[in-house]
Amino acid sequence: MCNDGGHGMITLTINGKQHQVDAPDDTPLLWVLREWIGMTGTKFGCGVAQCGACSVHVDGEVQRSCQIHVGDVGSAKITTIEGLSPDGSHPVQRAWLEHDVPQCGYCQSGQIMAAAALLAQKPRPSDADIDEAMTNICRCGTYNRVRAAIHTAADLAGKV
Amino acid sequence: MTASIGLGRRFFLASTAAGAFSLGWKIPAAQAATGAEVGIWAEIHADDTVIVRIARSEMGQGTLTGLAQLVADELDADWSKVRAEYVAPEVNNARKRVWGDMSTGGSRGIRASVDYVRAGGAAARAMLIQAAAQKWNVAAAECSASDSVVTHSLSGRRLRYGELAEAAAKLPVPEKPVLKTPAQWKIIGKGVKRLDTAEKLTGAQKYAIDVILPGMLNAAIAQSPVFGGKLVSFDAAKVAGMPGVRHVLAVDDNAVAVVADKWWQAKTALEALPVTWDEAGNGKLSSAEIARHLAGGLDAAEAGLGQKQGDLAAGLKAAAKTVTATYGTPFLAHATMEPMNCTAQFADGKVEIWVASQNGDASLAAAAEAGGVKLGDVKVNKLHLGGGFGRRGQQDYTRQAVLIAKQVPGRPIKLIWSREEDMQHDFFRPITQAKMTAGLDKDGNVTALHARLSGQSIVAYLSPSRLVNGVDPVAFQGWAADEFGYMAIPNLLIDHAMRNTNVPVGFWRGVNANQNTIYMECFIDELAHAAGRDPLAFRQALMAKNPKHLAVLNAVAEKAGWGKPLPAGVFRGIAQNYAYGSYVAAVAEVSVSAKGAVQVHRIVAATDPGYVVNPQQVAAQIEGSFAYGLSALFYGENTVENGRMVEGNFDSYQILRMAEMPKVESVIVPSGGFWGGVGEPTIAVAPPAVLNAIFAATGKRVRQMPLKNQGFFPA
Ligand code: FES
Ligand code: FES
Numbered sequence: 001m002c003n004d005g006g007h008g009m010i011t012l013t014i015n016g017k018q019h020q021v022d023a024p025d026d027t028p029l030l031w032v033l034r035e036w037i038g039m040t041g042t043k044f045g046c047g048v049a050q051c052g053a054c055s056v057h058v059d060g061e062v063q064r065s066c067q068i069h070v071g072d073v074g075s076a077k078i079t080t081i082e083g084l085s086p087d088g089s090h091p092v093q094r095a096w097l098e099h100d101v102p103q104c105g106y107c108q109s110g111q112i113m114a115a116a117a118l119l120a121q122k123p124r125p126s127d128a129d130i131d132e133a134m135t136n137i138c139r140c141g142t143y144n145r146v147r148a149a150i151h152t153a154a155d156l157a158g159k160v
Numbered sequence: 161m162t163a164s165i166g167l168g169r170r171f172f173l174a175s176t177a178a179g180a181f182s183l184g185w186k187i188p189a190a191q192a193a194t195g196a197e198v199g200i201w202a203e204i205h206a207d208d209t210v211i212v213r214i215a216r217s218e219m220g221q222g223t224l225t226g227l228a229q230l231v232a233d234e235l236d237a238d239w240s241k242v243r244a245e246y247v248a249p250e251v252n253n254a255r256k257r258v259w260g261d262m263s264t265g266g267s268r269g270i271r272a273s274v275d276y277v278r279a280g281g282a283a284a285r286a287m288l289i290q291a292a293a294q295k296w297n298v299a300a301a302e303c304s305a306s307d308s309v310v311t312h313s314l315s316g317r318r319l320r321y322g323e324l325a326e327a328a329a330k331l332p333v334p335e336k337p338v339l340k341t342p343a344q345w346k347i348i349g350k351g352v353k354r355l356d357t358a359e360k361l362t363g364a365q366k367y368a369i370d371v372i373l374p375g376m377l378n379a380a381i382a383q384s385p386v387f388g389g390k391l392v393s394f395d396a397a398k399v400a401g402m403p404g405v406r407h408v409l410a411v412d413d414n415a416v417a418v419v420a421d422k423w424w425q426a427k428t429a430l431e432a433l434p435v436t437w438d439e440a441g442n443g444k445l446s447s448a449e450i451a452r453h454l455a456g457g458l459d460a461a462e463a464g465l466g467q468k469q470g471d472l473a474a475g476l477k478a479a480a481k482t483v484t485a486t487y488g489t490p491f492l493a494h495a496t497m498e499p500m501n502c503t504a505q506f507a508d509g510k511v512e513i514w515v516a517s518q519n520g521d522a523s524l525a526a527a528a529e530a531g532g533v534k535l536g537d538v539k540v541n542k543l544h545l546g547g548g549f550g551r552r553g554q555q556d557y558t559r560q561a562v563l564i565a566k567q568v569p570g571r572p573i574k575l576i577w578s579r580e581e582d583m584q585h586d587f588f589r590p591i592t593q594a595k596m597t598a599g600l601d602k603d604g605n606v607t608a609l610h611a612r613l614s615g616q617s618i619v620a621y622l623s624p625s626r627l628v629n630g631v632d633p634v635a636f637q638g639w640a641a642d643e644f645g646y647m648a649i650p651n652l653l654i655d656h657a658m659r660n661t662n663v664p665v666g667f668w669r670g671v672n673a674n675q676n677t678i679y680m681e682c683f684i685d686e687l688a689h690a691a692g693r694d695p696l697a698f699r700q701a702l703m704a705k706n707p708k709h710l711a712v713l714n715a716v717a718e719k720a721g722w723g724k725p726l727p728a729g730v731f732r733g734i735a736q737n738y739a740y741g742s743y744v745a746a747v748a749e750v751s752v753s754a755k756g757a758v759q760v761h762r763i764v765a766a767t768d769p770g771y772v773v774n775p776q777q778v779a780a781q782i783e784g785s786f787a788y789g790l791s792a793l794f795y796g797e798n799t800v801e802n803g804r805m806v807e808g809n810f811d812s813y814q815i816l817r818m819a820e821m822p823k824v825e826s827v828i829v830p831s832g833g834f835w836g837g838v839g840e841p842t843i844a845v846a847p848p849a850v851l852n853a854i855f856a857a858t859g860k861r862v863r864q865m866p867l868k869n870q871g872f873f874p875a
Binding site: 024035041042045053082096101105108131132135141142145 | 364495544546578786819
């Protein structure tokens with residue numbers, strides 16, 4: 001009955017710390033983070049790569065963790081919303097605070113991770129860059145504030 | 161039917177690592193010491209922290225912050241020291257509901273609480289002043305309060321609220337405290353920052369889906385895919401050996417759940433579980449059949465009356481020209497970002513739940529009923545909602561969690577719906593059609609208007625006792641005599657042929673105003689066109705009896721520069737409405753490519769909610785209403801085949817994204833004297849403003865939503 005592919009202890013590097021998890025290889029990273037490790041900042045929204053609520057960084061690139069099998073992570077470094085900054089001081093987080101971006105907030109972990117990855121790649125993104133990179137769904141409709149906050153975050157990051 | 165497979169008692173904590181958190185989290189971080197309750201709305205601590213009690217629910221709409229502003233202003237509190245905390249439903253119940261109604265819907269969060277929460281703040285302020293006066297042995301009238309400090313004006317003596325709270329709490333609560341006048345407001349009307357943002361930026365905010373408790377198990381559920389179907393049997397043995405699986409359980413007579421150590425294991429096993437359903441004769445229902453059912457209502461002789469003025473038949477007869485058009489909108493899922501979920505524990509005849517709910521009272525009642533226990537034996541932990549939009553007023557998921565927990569006593573069970581369950585077992589926005597008929601005289605004046613609705617009724621589905629002589633008043637939302645903006649039309653008939661189906665329907669951000677406003681505002685545009693008049697001028701002429709509607713319409717037209725030239729290929733559309741106590745209007749600027757790509761360049765949206773608590777949050781709700789309303793306009797449709805919903809996830813139920821989101825300029829024009837809602841009114845004008853602009857651009861009237869079925873898509 002167990003069609004769980006490979007099995008055994010997997011070592012993951014998350015937010016700079018090593019975690020041992022006993023999960024089948026084909027378990028989505030999203031659920032390993034949430035259930036095996038107990039880090040719930042990364043959210044479940046669809047499970048089919050549509051919404052981006054589950055976005056994390058894998059070696060600095062934004063990826064949808066519901067689509068990553070934990071067995072495929074290997075030695076890649078995972079960063080989640082909990083590890084983006086030690087104290088909420090990442091320029092994206094500061095800009096989000098300044099613009100009071102979140103409404104319900106449920107999509108915002110994913111939005112913030114996507115925005116942080118965009119800024120790491122393009123420190124001064126244009127509106128077109130933002131349109132292309134920010135494909136996460138926000139049901140509350142915070143898009144315009146997300147956009148404004150990304151521009152502010154670019155300013156803040158430029159200042160340090 | 162197998163009730164449960166008794167698996168071994170392997171036990172380990174769902175989490176032993178960073179994410180585990182203990183009971184009793186508060187919003188925000190819990191205060192160590194309890195302060196003094198000065199009246200019922202404010203708890204004041206020695207360090208001057210003011211905790212404002214919140215009975216309604218925060219689902220993103222900003223009500224938590226707005227309510228705190230109302231209390232804090234009347235209290236003359238230092239806003240930087242104000243926090244907010246939910247009232248527990250069972251405590252409200254035990255204390256004879258002193259905190260009032262907990263339901264949060266219909267844009268009522270602020271407007272239906274404003275009087276008593278302001279009075280609560282004012283009462284607390286009077287008590288603090290009285291306490292200071294007694295300490296100083298002076299008259300209360302010689303003392304004043306500001307920024308959480310009471311001052312004795314003659315001597316200049318000062319005492320902080322934190323120093324006075326204990327004494328103040330012992331004083332009687334004044335019954336009729338004096339409220340401030342609007343001119344005296346310091347916090348009300350200010351765009352202060354939300355109180356609930358910081359936690360949402362770091363992953364620290366715990367939603368119901370994030371609850372982790374010692375010994376907790378997780379449940380995945382499958383409900384009868386056919387509406388009205390029943391669970392017949394399932395073969396638990398087939399999944400018993402799968403990783404983590406503990407129980408396979410029937411839930412009510414129409415669902416089956418797998419309980420496992422992890423939700424992912426439960427979901428994986430559920431997908432492998434053989435289940436037999438009884439369609440109970442409902443397996444043939446289709447959207448095509450529903451459309452025929454509704455079409456039959458458009459000309460039916462019998463219909464429930466919404467409102468009537470003058471003589472419709474005479475008005476149509478006298479017309480030089482008659483215009484008729486039929487419009488329609490589909491079923492729509494709410495698709496909150498956080499799927500339905502609830503954690504429940506049944507132990508020693510008591511039930512405890514952790515839930516995101518738009519109605520704490522309803523959650524309490526549902527948990528008691530499902531658990532078979534008294535209201536007093538239920539504890540409800542309310543958490544912020546990952547979206548509500550009307551969906552979380554219903555408590556089906558709460559009930560299920562308790563039914564499962566009752567079969568696994570002693571263990572907390574977290575039930576999470578998959579996105580597919582969430583989308584296919586919603587209480588959908590009801591499907592309706594409207595046949596609009598009007599007469600114009602030779603000068604293009606409207607002599608008569610008939611709006612005939614046909615379609616499903618929310619009230620008939622959810623609370624038939626609220627039908628009035630068989631008529632659903634909600635069906636006419638925005639069109640009652642005291643709401644409708646075109647009362648100058650001399651001969652008017654608005655009626656509804658109720659045509660129900662077995663698809664569950666419910667309140668969906670802005671129903672039924674949002675369907676009705678599409679019908680009315682697009683049809684008024686059609687009439688303007690038939691009369692050869694400018695759409696703005698045509699509306700203005702019809703608003704002689706509706707000055708507040710007119711003022712908002714004019715405000716939006718002015719800000720949008722109505723009538724001024726636009727870049728080549730860009731066209732404007734306009735719409736207005738009144739609902740949930742507020743007047744709204746919008747102008748959309750749109751261009752449409754030859755292939756049908758619709759670019760919405762700019763939205764200007766005006767609102768008159770009477771008084772404004774927080775203009776920043778009003779603007780956020782206006783922006784969000786466009787995202788939600790335009791998602792529905794472009795993409796939104798849930799279709800029925802073989803008795804069940806076809807669309808299951810965001811791939812087939814698309815949502816507007818960043819690249820498609822227009823610029824939105826808010827124009828807030830509070831005229832004072834009343835408190836209107838802001839979460840929902842604007843959604844009603846979003847689609848018709850864009851539809852009327854599409855007509856201006858293309859000459860094409862789209863009358864059946866969504867646009868994706870009519871050859872239009874977002875650029
Ligand atoms: S949950 Fe991964 S994209 Fe939606
Ligand atoms: S803030 Fe609610 S879904 Fe984005």
